[in-house]
Amino acid sequence: MSLPNKRGARMRRSTAAGQIKELILTQRLKPGDALPTEAELCETLDVSRSSVREAIRTLSTLDIVDVRHGHGTFVGDMSLDPLVETLVFRGALSSDGSLEALREVVEVRLALDFALAELVVEGARRHHVEELHVLVDEMNAKAARGEYFLEADRTFHTLLYSATDNQLAEQLVGAFWDVHTAVAPHLGSASPSEMRETAQCHADMLAAVLRGDVEAYRKSVVEHYRPIQRMLEAAPR
């Protein structure tokens, strides 16, 4: 219940940041658009140079603006990078090691994959079949050689969500992937058979997408988290 007050306090402390956000809104700027220079902002907002600098730094940390040194300041992507940074650090900090944080991330990822299955299957089927095939082939080939395939795995899941018409879900899945990737090394490595199992689960997910079979997709998604869930259970608490 304390969130709104705390955030309120933060906004009052950094009114220059609030003013810059207001300016972005009223001038209808979009991600990538240039902001006025520091000097212009001082003038327009009637605040000191150091206030503007502090505000820009705050907004840059939140990815609301993007400072490109030597080029100026632009409206940012408003990605979930700040969320990732906080979650990864919270994971590293948690008293029982980072595995508790990874368990929570896996649980939330599973929840999203399960509940949004219909949107994912529908969208992926129409837009990304070719690319998903290429990725599954890559995962199978790498698993057969005993090589990791994190990058292909991530691209596979990102693609699945990119056609859902829900940017928030897509970005959350990406953010959780980043947390997952950062924390997973503490888990120990997957065995060759687990790697092949995981690659096969992706093939099953794709097959379900091709058939437009939402229930089969849900089943293969659940299966696909089994190896990591087993590793989490086996890890020392």
Next chain:
Amino acid sequence: MSLPNKRGARMRRSTAAGQIKELILTQRLKPGDALPTEAELCETLDVSRSSVREAIRTLSTLDIVDVRHGHGTFVGDMSLDPLVETLVFRGALSSDGSLEALREVVEVRLALDFALAELVVEGARRHHVEELHVLVDEMNAKAARGEYFLEADRTFHTLLYSATDNQLAEQLVGAFWDVHTAVAPHLGSASPSEMRETAQCHADMLAAVLRGDVEAYRKSVVEHYRPIQRMLEAAPR
């Protein structure tokens, strides 16, 4: 795919922030613990005063540290406040007004509520029945008088998740509530009958929790989003 590089660049730019995070980890500090003073940090990390200040500001924006003016700097709560701030602003900025952002938030909330129903019912049943009853009574009473009950509504959902043993899910639901609350005013107001309907859905959710009936809980959760989904559909694009 561009996230890791961008974040990498950000971390390289702010190595003092990285060093402070490292210090929190190695000294096993917990949220609420005091950090060394600015002067001590300069000394320990061998960086300039302005670098320390900039780093503290960055970490404060991410809620990794908490600056209490006149009292010092402490390890922060690592809440999802920064996520909320970015999402609310992104919502306000989106080209088709903020309603698209609210639709996405409702979809993700529904996904979490649906997929985590088992954990929620199990936990709430054991720990929060009394408080949930009080909140449902409050919602019913207010709806009958035509008054809003956002605060009770939020507390209801937060309580449901607080016993799930998944802090991330709990915080995400809280964060989405904040976004929801910030963006909802653009939607127009609920009718008295919609308010009574929403209050009744919470009563149904509680009844399902009491019976330990996960399927009935899922059904009433889905119902409970109907009024807002109708309002989103009716709103001009």
